[in-house]
Amino acid sequence: MSLNLxxxxxxxxxxxxxxxxxxxxFHISQVYSRSEKxxxxxxxxxxxxxxxxxxxxxxxxxxxxxxxKDAVFDEVLSQIDFRNKLLVHCxxxxxxxxxxxxxxxxxxxxxxxxxxxxxxxxxxxxxxxIEANSKNNEDFLVELAQxxxxxxxxxxxxxxxxxxxxxxxxxxxxxxxYAIAAELLKSKDIPFDVLKPLILETAQKVxxxxxxxxxxxxxxxxxxxxxxxxxNEISDFKNYAELYNSISKSIFExxxxxx
Amino acid sequence: MSLNLxxxxxxxxxxxxxxxxxxxxFHISQVYSRSEKxxxxxxxxxxxxxxxxxxxxxxxxxxxxxxxKDAVFDEVLSQIDFRNKLLVHCxxxxxxxxxxxxxxxxxxxxxxxxxxxxxxxxxxxxxxxIEANSKNNEDFLVELAQxxxxxxxxxxxxxxxxxxxxxxxxxxxxxxxYAIAAELLKSKDIPFDVLKPLILETAQKVxxxxxxxxxxxxxxxxxxxxxxxxxNEISDFKNYAELYNSISKSIFExxxxxx
Numbered sequence: 001m002s003l004n005l006x007x008x009x010x011x012x013x014x015x016x017x018x019x020x021x022x023x024x025x026f027h028i029s030q031v032y033s034r035s036e037k038x039x040x041x042x043x044x045x046x047x048x049x050x051x052x053x054x055x056x057x058x059x060x061x062x063x064x065x066x067x068x069k070d071a072v073f074d075e076v077l078s079q080i081d082f083r084n085k086l087l088v089h090c091x092x093x094x095x096x097x098x099x100x101x102x103x104x105x106x107x108x109x110x111x112x113x114x115x116x117x118x119x120x121x122x123x124x125x126x127x128x129x130i131e132a133n134s135k136n137n138e139d140f141l142v143e144l145a146q147x148x149x150x151x152x153x154x155x156x157x158x159x160x161x162x163x164x165x166x167x168x169x170x171x172x173x174x175x176x177x178y179a180i181a182a183e184l185l186k187s188k189d190i191p192f193d194v195l196k197p198l199i200l201e202t203a204q205k206v207x208x209x210x211x212x213x214x215x216x217x218x219x220x221x222x223x224x225x226x227x228x229x230x231x232n233e234i235s236d237f238k239n240y241a242e243l244y245n246s247i248s249k250s251i252f253e254x255x256x257x258x259x
Numbered sequence: 260m261s262l263n264l265x266x267x268x269x270x271x272x273x274x275x276x277x278x279x280x281x282x283x284x285f286h287i288s289q290v291y292s293r294s295e296k297x298x299x300x301x302x303x304x305x306x307x308x309x310x311x312x313x314x315x316x317x318x319x320x321x322x323x324x325x326x327x328k329d330a331v332f333d334e335v336l337s338q339i340d341f342r343n344k345l346l347v348h349c350x351x352x353x354x355x356x357x358x359x360x361x362x363x364x365x366x367x368x369x370x371x372x373x374x375x376x377x378x379x380x381x382x383x384x385x386x387x388x389i390e391a392n393s394k395n396n397e398d399f400l401v402e403l404a405q406x407x408x409x410x411x412x413x414x415x416x417x418x419x420x421x422x423x424x425x426x427x428x429x430x431x432x433x434x435x436x437y438a439i440a441a442e443l444l445k446s447k448d449i450p451f452d453v454l455k456p457l458i459l460e461t462a463q464k465v466x467x468x469x470x471x472x473x474x475x476x477x478x479x480x481x482x483x484x485x486x487x488x489x490x491n492e493i494s495d496f497k498n499y500a501e502l503y504n505s506i507s508k509s510i511f512e513x514x515x516x517x518x
Contacts, residue, residue, distance in 0.1 A: 012475065071484050093477075093485045112457055114475045119464060125456045153453075162447045165489050166440035168503070170454050171461045172476030174433045176510045179470035181425035188421045194412075195429050196466055197384045198371055202430045203462035205378060207455055211438035216271065216373045217431030218352075225330050226352045230424050239509050244427070246505065250498050251435045 004029040004060060008076060009067035010038035012115035013090055015045070017067065020123045022046055024147040030058050034072070054079035063088060065109070070094050077102045086137060092164025095157035096131045107132035107141045110160055111149075114171050127151040129160055180240050212258060219251035263288040265317060267335060268326035269297035271374035272349055274304070276326065279382045281305055283406045289317050293331070313338035322347060324368070329353050336361045345396060351423025354416035355390050366391035366400045369419055370408075373430050386410040388419055439499050446496075471517060478510035 010033035031050040033039035043050035066089040087103040099106035108131040128145040132138035145152040182192045205214045218226040269292035290309040292298035302309035325348040346362040358365035367390040387404040391397035404411040441451045464473045477485040493500045
């Protein structure tokens, strides 16, 4: 299938997804973004055209792929006539029904991964979750996903939202803790590098051991001396001390409940 | 050097450290633990003797390695006559001076890693941080560490404590969030496996990109709709909703400060 795909959005996800779809033989006919820089950068990478005006979005694409921040969905989509073409969003949290008023052919294509423009990713291992408003559209999106990954599942909007929330904990919040660790180390002139083997092993451990069994550290041992000493040490970092305290309590409670 | 090492403690760290030291040619002469099962299990693995009584700890070891929970240090050590032998602890948070009253030759040997008994680790890449009360003892411990790892540094007690706090964020708290994610998924019958590529990539990203630049997700985009929707979805998991809220705020503030 050599189809024309139009990307609405030119952020991290749009950048990676459009690139891999182009590599698999799909034609990216146009990129739209509210940001001229983002639109231009991505269009250049794909050697295609771009626009920052919704009224200049071509109506000859076969599929419109929405990779916008959820908050601007309606503002952007309400300005476009999709002529009943397949309209697909890539959001974990938005339900399929968010697209109902804009086309009769709608779907969701949710790749569960963290994308940064500067970093290459291997799509083959990324799970993609599909939902659509008809068997035809579902089959089409499954086939599309199978061109780029070995892991394709059908999942409804309610479950997908929980999947997204779980990903916020396991990725976004985790990365913030890496950032807090980096900041604490920097305050004592210790390079972040020393933590890298620990960070990798912590992730690799849960590939094999369920995370509740992999838990180590002062909180799960309920080592109150260390906990209060640590809280005292980082009292200048007020936010982080509060997080330290509430997460330690959460770990302790979680493991009390498991006993 | 074929020295006699006595291990005080038979937990996760003692299990892995004694094993690798034995593999490098050191003789583990005895294992002490307050728990008979732990002492016996480890002694069997090492083919050595064990005791659960402090008054049966042999006084012919060359080095005593303390891998006990910090909270019981004094209770255990005060019952033993170390005859001025080298006494070393493996704690991130305890200062070197915690050993002063028990021997005239003291040191710290702190391997920065998360250890679970059921999982093999490759010591070669684990950073070990050394501190001692004399150049001689420091040199000895550096040499000991170099037998098992390529990454040996000298670090004082104050810095080591901050390193430990950072590790609590980057490992223990991170793992707890894997556990929260697993629990949220389980409530919707979604297997934890779907998160594994995301967890690995989140860790691998910060091997190359500083974590503050790697941050993605609703909080750093300040996508309020998603955040309030997520909070509403997990309101039955009261603790987790509170953590979600406070960490999202922390991410937002952290990135406002960077601008």
